[in-house]
Each structure stands twice: as C-alpha cells, then as structure tokens.
Amino acid sequence: MKILFGVTGGIAAYKTPTILSSLRKRGHDVEVVVTAASLQFVTEMSLSVMSGHRVISSLTSEVEGLVTHIEKAQWCDVFTVCPATANFIGKMACGIADDVLSTIHLALPAAKDKRICPAMNAVMWENGIVRCNVECLEGMGYEFLEPEIGALACGGEGRGVLPSTKTVVRFIEEGAE
Numbered sequence: 001m002k003i004l005f006g007v008t009g010g011i012a013a014y015k016t017p018t019i020l021s022s023l024r025k026r027g028h029d030v031e032v033v034v035t036a037a038s039l040q041f042v043t044e045m046s047l048s049v050m051s052g053h054r055v056i057s058s059l060t061s062e063v064e065g066l067v068t069h070i071e072k073a074q075w076c077d078v079f080t081v082c083p084a085t086a087n088f089i090g091k092m093a094c095g096i097a098d099d100v101l102s103t104i105h106l107a108l109p110a111a112k113d114k115r116i117c118p119a120m121n122a123v124m125w126e127n128g129i130v131r132c133n134v135e136c137l138e139g140m141g142y143e144f145l146e147p148e149i150g151a152l153a154c155g156g157e158g159r160g161v162l163p164s165t166k167t168v169v170r171f172i173e174e175g176a177e
Contacts (some may be wrong), residue, residue, distance in 0.1 A: 003030045003172060004076035006101045007047065009037020011153045012083035012119035012162035016042055019082065020050035022169045031072065032056065033101045035088070059100045069100065073107035080172050081105075083119035083162050086130045092116075092142075093133035114142045115172050122149075122158025145171045 003023060007016050016032075023030050032047045033056040044055045056068060073079075081088060081101070088102070097103040108114065116137070124130060125147055134144055145168065150161035162168065 001028045001173070002075055002077045003028050004072055004079045004104065005030050005032050005051070006079070006081040006084075006088075006105075007032060007034045007038040007042065008081060008083060008085045008088040008101070009035055009040060010083040010085045010119050011041060013038045013041035015162055015165065016082060017046045017050040018165050019168050020047065022165050023172065024050070024052060026169065026173070028173075031076075033072070033104055035099055035101050037085075056100055059103060069103040069107045073104050073112070074109065076112065078113045078115060078172060079105070079108055080115040080117065082117035082168060082172075084116045085118075086120050086124045086127070086133075089116065089118060089130060089133050089137070093136045110141075115145070115174075116142055117145045117162060117168055117171065118147050118160075119162035120147070120160050121152055121154055122156070122160040125158075125160045143171075143174075 007013050020030055030051045031053045032051045047055045091102045092105055095106060097106045145163060147159050148161045148163050149159045151157055152160055
C-alpha cells in the first residue's frame with residue numbers, strides 16, 4: 001500500500017518514526033509530508049531514515065521534478081495525518097491551504113481514503129469547535145482514530161493521547177482494504 005503520511009506540530013510527533021518503521025516492516029511504501037511546526041518535535045532526518053524517502057517539507061521541495069501537491073495526492077492509496085493537531089483539523093475542515101501538507105490535502109481525489117489520528121490536550125479535543133470540525137470531516141468520509149485517555153504533556157490526564165503504534169498502524173492499514 002502507498003501511504004502519504006502527514007506529520008503536524010504536536011508533542012506526539014516524537015512517536016512517528018516508530019510508526020513509520022512499523023509500516024515499512026509490514027511492506028508499505030510510506031512518504032512523509034511535514035508541517036514546519038512538526039520539525040520542532042521530530043527531525044527530518046529521522047523521518048527520512050524510517051520512511052526510506054526524502055521528506056516533503058515545502059511546496060518548493062523538488063521531488064523528482066513533480067508538481068508535488070498534485071502528484072503526491074494522486075500517488076497515495078491512503079492519506080493519513082498523525083498526529084493531527086486541532087489547528088490542522090481546523091485547516092482541513094475549512095479548506096485552508098497555506099503549507100505543503102494542507103495543499104496536498106486539498107488536491108486529494110474525493111475517493112482517497114483519509115485517516116486522521118488526532119492528539120492534543122483533552123480540553124482542546126473536547127472543545128466544541130474541534131468537535132464540529134471533526135464531525136464536518138467525518139461527514140465527508142474522513143475516518144478518525146479516537147485519542148486515548150492518558151497522561152498529557154501539560155501534566156494532567158485526559159482523552160487526547162495518540163494510541164499505541166500497533167493501534168495506529170492497524171487503523172492506517174484498514175484504509176485500503
């Protein structure tokens with residue numbers, strides 16, 4: 001399966017190299033697209049090594065001479081964002097395209113499987129605006145992996161934790177069955 005794997009700027013981004021490694025070991029071809037904020041939590045080098053591909057980090061990234069946002073949107077079997085921040089979920093719901101990941105998102109054909117793995121503070125996850133954005137996207141066929149309850153980066157506890165690597169990988173693989 002060809003997976004286009006978006007990484008946004010949440011603390012859970014540190015888990016993405018392990019997820020990428022698991023997907024590759026299971027035989028998937030995974031290409032990574034990052035937001036600038038994600039690189040505050042995980043390095044481009046670690047994502048590149050674990051995916052086996054150069055990371056796409058901007059619209060001006062030259063990737064094999066392609067029109068990146070169109071070609072990559074057509075290339076994939078499954079588009080996933082992991083972790084998906086409240087900010088990025090809002091951008092998807094509103095059609096904002098101000099970076100390479102959000103631009104690729106808008107170039108996806110409607111029939112593509114879209115699998116979103118949110119991770120954020122519990123108060124943000126329960127915010128009515130975020131819930132409305134999730135419902136909007138679900139109404140358009142997006143699949144969401146419910147965050148788990150656990151220890152949050154702020155020191156508290158609540159629903160907002162990215163599930164285990166095994167759970168995330170299984171959720172992504174369901175996308176092209």
